[in-house]
Amino acid sequence: MSTIRLEIVTPERIVYGEEVNMVIVKGELGEIGILPKHAPFVTPLVISVVRIKKDGTEQEVAISGGFLEVNPEKIVILAESAELPAEIDIDRATAAKERAERYLAKIGAESIDFRRAELSLQRAINRLKAAIRK
Ligand code: ATP
Numbered sequence: 001m002s003t004i005r006l007e008i009v010t011p012e013r014i015v016y017g018e019e020v021n022m023v024i025v026k027g028e029l030g031e032i033g034i035l036p037k038h039a040p041f042v043t044p045l046v047i048s049v050v051r052i053k054k055d056g057t058e059q060e061v062a063i064s065g066g067f068l069e070v071n072p073e074k075i076v077i078l079a080e081s082a083e084l085p086a087e088i089d090i091d092r093a094t095a096a097k098e099r100a101e102r103y104l105a106k107i108g109a110e111s112i113d114f115r116r117a118e119l120s121l122q123r124a125i126n127r128l129k130a131a132i133r134k
Pocket of ligand 1: 081082083087096120123127
């Protein structure tokens, strides 16, 4: 089966770098599956779990949004933050989820902080999903 190199990087570190068979990401318009030899393109990604297929196994990486770039040599995901399931601190994500929920219940939807709290809640839920599925 053909492969392409996938790199997942954040401003802090290289989270993943391997030859893979397929990558499934969530762009703003929905899910996109990328196979080796895909045409070059760039797209924004939402808070989501990246699914990586390699040698008949599937691995997941939680990302907090970013960009996907496909070029002839490799696929690059430049994420604001990214964690492998085993790196996710469940207690921290649970605390972040509860904090965001409490805050959202307190402030109104018209508050300028509403979107920020909503994104924080989405990141926490996304991490919990990735950690629990592992
Ligand atoms: P928190 O409120 O818990 O800080 P956050 O969503 O605001 O969560 P980010 O700003 O997205 O955190 O990430 C800051 C750094 O902390 C990144 O390096 C990210 O990978 C890491 N990080 C955040 N939450 C977790 C977690 N639950 N487990 C492991 N690493 C985490």
